[in-house]
Amino acid sequence: MKKMTGLTNRERRGTEDRRSRRALLVIAAALMALSLVGCGSSSEENSSAGASAAQTTAAQTSGAEGEEANAADEETEAMAEASEGSYSIGIGQFAEHGSLDNCREGFLLGLAEEGIVEGENLTIDYDNANSDGSIAAQIMQSYVGSDMDLICAIATPMAQAAYAVTRDTDMPVIYTAVTDPAAAELVKSDGSNVGNITGTSDKLPVEEQLQMIRAILPEAKVLGIMYTTSEANSEASVAEYKELAPEYGFEIYETGIGSQADIPIAADSMIKDVDCITMITDNTVVASLPIILDKASAAGLPVFGSEVEQVKKGCIAAMGLDYIELGKQTGRMAAKVLKGEAKAAELPYELIEGASFYGNSTAAEELGIELPGSYTEGGEVFDSISE
Numbered sequence: 430m431k432k433m434t435g436l437t438n439r440e441r442r443g444t445e446d447r448r449s450r451r452a453l454l455v456i457a458a459a460l461m462a463l464s465l466v467g468c469g470s471s472s473e474e475n476s477s478a479g480a481s482a483a484q485t486t487a488a489q490t491s492g493a494e495g496e497e498a499n500a501a502d503e504e505t506e507a508m509a510e511a512s513e514g515s516y517s518i519g520i521g522q523f524a525e526h527g528s529l530d531n532c533r534e535g536f537l538l539g540l541a542e543e544g545i546v547e548g549e550n551l552t553i554d555y556d557n558a559n560s561d562g563s564i565a566a567q568i569m570q571s572y573v574g575s576d577m578d579l580i581c582a583i584a585t586p587m588a589q590a591a592y593a594v595t596r597d598t599d600m601p602v603i604y605t606a607v608t609d610p611a612a613a614e615l616v617k618s619d620g621s622n623v624g625n626i627t628g629t630s631d632k633l634p635v636e637e638q639l640q641m642i643r644a645i646l647p648e649a650k651v652l653g654i655m656y657t658t659s660e661a662n663s664e665a666s667v668a669e670y671k672e673l674a675p676e677y678g679f680e681i682y683e684t685g686i687g688s689q690a691d692i693p694i695a696a697d698s699m700i701k702d703v704d705c706i707t708m709i710t711d712n713t714v715v716a717s718l719p720i721i722l723d724k725a726s727a728a729g730l731p732v733f734g735s736e737v738e739q740v741k742k743g744c745i746a747a748m749g750l751d752y753i754e755l756g757k758q759t760g761r762m763a764a765k766v767l768k769g770e771a772k773a774a775e776l777p778y779e780l781i782e783g784a785s786f787y788g789n790s791t792a793a794e795e796l797g798i799e800l801p802g803s804y805t806e807g808g809e810v811f812d813s814i815s816e
Contacts, residue, residue, distance in 0.1 A: 515550045516579070516767050519572030521591065523584035524560045524712040527738025528631075531752035532583050532605045532759070539760020545767060558587060560689060560713050562659075565590040573600060579763055581605070582628070584712050585613050585662045592626050601766050601773035604628030605759040606752070608662035608710055610778050620777065627776045629759045631710055633735055634784035635669045637748040638707065639677040641786065642733055644801050645746060646705055651680050653703035655695055655721070656711045658685040663711040670707075692717045696724045707733040708744065718742055731796050740787040743814045745798060748784045755781045789814065 520536070522529050533555070537547060545551050554575065558565040569590045572580050580602045582591040588604035592615060595602055605628050610616045615623055642652065654670060656663035671681045684699045686692055692714065699706070706725055708715060715735075722743045725732045734744030736752055758779060765771045786808025788800045800810065 515552075516545060517552045517554070517575075517577050518579050518581055518763070518767075519568075519575065519577040520553060520555045520581045521565065521568045521572070521583065521587045522555070522557045523565060523587040524716045525557055526712070526715050526718070527741070528710065528715065528736045528750075528752045529583050529606060529712065531738065532756040533581075535753040535756020535758075536581055536583075536605065536760040536763070537756075538753070539757035539762075540764055541760075542757070543761060543764035543768075545764055558590075560716055562586055562590065566594065569594040573598060579603060579767055581759070581763060585660060586712070588615060588626070588628065589613055592624060595626070596624050599625060602626040602628075603759060603763045603766065603773060605755060606631045606710065607778075608632050609665040612661040612665040614661075616778060622774050622776075622778070625772060625774045627762065627773045627778050629755055629762070629779050629781060631750055631752070631755055632780055633666055633669075633709060634748050634750075635666070636673055637784045638733065638735075639670075639673055639679065641746060641748045641804060642705065642707065643677045643679075644804065645798060646731065649704040650678070651682050651703045653682045653684065653699045653706040654709060655684045655686060655692070655699060655706070655714050656709060657713040658687060660711055660713070663709060663714075666709040666711075670709075686713070689713055689717050692720055693724070696721050700724055700728045700730060703730065705731045705733065708735045708739055708747075710735050715739065718744075726795070729796060731793075731798060734787070737785075737787045737809070740789050740792075741811055741815045743789065743792045745793045745796065746786065746788040746800060746804070749787055750781055750784060785809065787811070 520533060522533060540546070540551065547553050554572065554577070556568040558568060565587050569580065573594055577600065580591050580595065580600060582588040582602055582604040583606055585607045588602070588607050591602045591604065602625065604615070604626065607613055607615065607628060607630055609632065610630055615626060617623055642649065652674060654667055656667050667683050674681050682699060682703050684695045686695050706721065708718070718739060719742065722732055732744045734740045734747035734749060736747060736749035740747050740749070758781060762776055762779065765776065766773050786804045788805055788808060788810040790800065790810050790812050791814055793800050
């Protein structure tokens with residue numbers, strides 16, 4: 430980690446190596462001088478010559494050592510000036526899909542708003558775990574080994590992996606797109622951080638989503654949700670849906686999966702028993718959204734998204750979050766830590782507030798569904814389906 434001098438550990442080790450080399454040069458020069466004296470004759474002339482040689486060698490060595498010391502000190506000062514206000518961040522993303530990509534983009538924008546700009550005073554190391562927990566752990570281990578100034582962990586499994594490998598270090602972690610930090614065990618029961626880690630939550634506006642689905646599908650009864658059983662945040666979201674659904678006349682049909690390989694069969698099974706499907710911010714499921722959309726479309730079932738990118742891809746509507754803004758919020762938090770204004774442990778995690786309506790008129794028309802004007806007039810509607 431960078432200390433108050435502005436030097437990284439790598440730069441500090443380099444300075445220490447140069448000092449060690451200077452010390453060895455001094456010792457070697459002294460031994461050389463002594464050998465000149467010891468190898469001379471016992472005559473007064475040779476002793477005098479030996480002493481003179483020793484003095485000359487010592488003076489030359491002292492001068493050379495002094496020049497190298499000055500050069501090293503100047504190099505150290507230059508490195509300190511160069512590294513002052515410059516940073517390195519490891520960004521680990523759990524899966525490749527639109528909402529998490531937007532988080533990463535927004536994170537960099539939020540840092541830039543605070544004067545921390547990639548290519549100027551910021552170096553980024555970016556990796557994607559492709560929904561694999563073991564790869565997520567390896568990525569985080571590499572960031573610790575590279576002595577990053579800060580880790581940005583995008584999505585719950587990546588945040589959990591980051592905490593697991595940094596808990597015995599002072600490396601700060603800022604996470605984003607973590608639906609329920611408490612369920613993910615990233616905060617204590619009193620809401621305080623478990624360590625030098627904090628970030629932003631993308632908790633779903635479940636009640637607003639249920640209200641919207643009821644307005645669009647007044648006759649629907651069974652609402653299907655697919656989720657990954659190993660994601661604590663997904664289980665928390667499903668529990669909230671099950672709690673609130675009866676108030677809006679819905680029954681929840683939940684289908685748990687272990688990996689992406691389970692999704693085609695799970696989708697086939699779920700489609701037979703539901704009137705519509707709603708997505709949650711489950712990274713493994715969202716990464717396979719095209720499969721779910723294809724199967725639902727063939728069965729004439731509408732799919733509701735949880736954020737804007739899912740709607741662009743063919744979900745008919747969502748009361749969703751803006752993940753660019755979530756990323757910006759996260760970037761601003763990270764800037765405080767990098768600038769030394771606060772430690773990650775001292776910053777409470779933050780929620781993104783408000784939900785916006787996103788609709789896809791083309792996807793709705795293909796299913797013979799009309800999006801209510803009460804939503805479309807104040808929201809954003811797309812007239813095409815993107816790949």
